[in-house]
Amino acid sequence: AQSVAQPEDQVNVAEGNPLTVKCTYSVSGNPYLFWYVQYPNRGLQFLLKYITGDNLVKGSYGFEAEFNKSQTSFHLKKPSALVSDSALYFCAVRLSGGFKTIFGAGTRLFVKA
Amino acid sequence: EAQVTQNPRYLITVTGKKLTVTCSQNMNHEYMSWYRQDPGLGLRQIYYSMNVEVTDKGDVPEGYKVSRKEKRNFPLILESPSPNQTSLYFCASSLDGGRTDTQYFGPGTRLTVL
Numbered sequence: 001a002q003s004v005a006q007p008e009d010q011v012n013v014a015e016g017n018p019l020t021v022k023c024t025y026s027v028s029g030n031p032y033l034f035w036y037v038q039y040p041n042r043g044l045q046f047l048l049k050y051i052t053g054d055n056l057v058k059g060s061y062g063f064e065a066e067f068n069k070s071q072t073s074f075h076l077k078k079p080s081a082l083v084s085d086s087a088l089y090f091c092a093v094r095l096s097g098g099f100k101t102i103f104g105a106g107t108r109l110f111v112k113a
Numbered sequence: 114e115a116q117v118t119q120n121p122r123y124l125i126t127v128t129g130k131k132l133t134v135t136c137s138q139n140m141n142h143e144y145m146s147w148y149r150q151d152p153g154l155g156l157r158q159i160y161y162s163m164n165v166e167v168t169d170k171g172d173v174p175e176g177y178k179v180s181r182k183e184k185r186n187f188p189l190i191l192e193s194p195s196p197n198q199t200s201l202y203f204c205a206s207s208l209d210g211g212r213t214d215t216q217y218f219g220p221g222t223r224l225t226v227l
Contacts, residue, residue, distance in 0.1 A: 036216075099163060105155040
């Protein structure tokens with residue numbers, strides 16, 4: 001079955017430290033991978049996506065993600081966390097052969113001052 | 114301002130009382146979709162629409178209906194709501210539904226069915 005996994009329900013990091021939010025996937029064909037962020041009482045906002053090409057993708061608000069085909073992972077990273085980065089992060093994959101999207105369960109990021 | 118709007122934002126209702134959650138986008142997007150968000154489950158796709166009068170089921174369509182009579186609108190209909198449909202609902206749109214498309218999400222509708 002095609003799926004997306006975010007193995008951590010919550011990630012805690014101190015402000016100024018690097019952060020990583022993990023995502024692994026299992027899909028047939030080439031993956032089209034996305035990261036979205038949800039702030040309290042808001043809809044999801046697009047951060048970045050991997051389609052093809054460079055394995056390191058840069059996105060909004062200083063975030064980047066590394067695509068690793070052999071490990072089927074697409075981890076979200078930021079070199080220096082801000083308190084304002086505290087939010088719920090979702091990894092998603094677009095399936096081939098249709099219009100469906102599968103989302104991970106989400107990872108809540110807490111950045112402590 | 115380009116946006117996806119949903120109404121109402123909050124709704125408390127009782128079992129069996131038909132309701133409609135509206136969704137509208139002003140970006141001339143062809144693709145629209147409905148999701149529900151539940152703790153620990155992330156977002157699950159309910160229905161999606163590739164264009165006017167073209168809709169298809171997502172992963173959790175049971176108990177829901179949709180229609181796409183106009184390009185900008187994609188209402189979600191619960192004919193006979195039940196407590197297990199208590200959830201946070203999001204509407205989303207994208208340009209043409211291609212695999213590289215970015216989805217734009219509405220602010221969400223929190224539904225409670227008693």
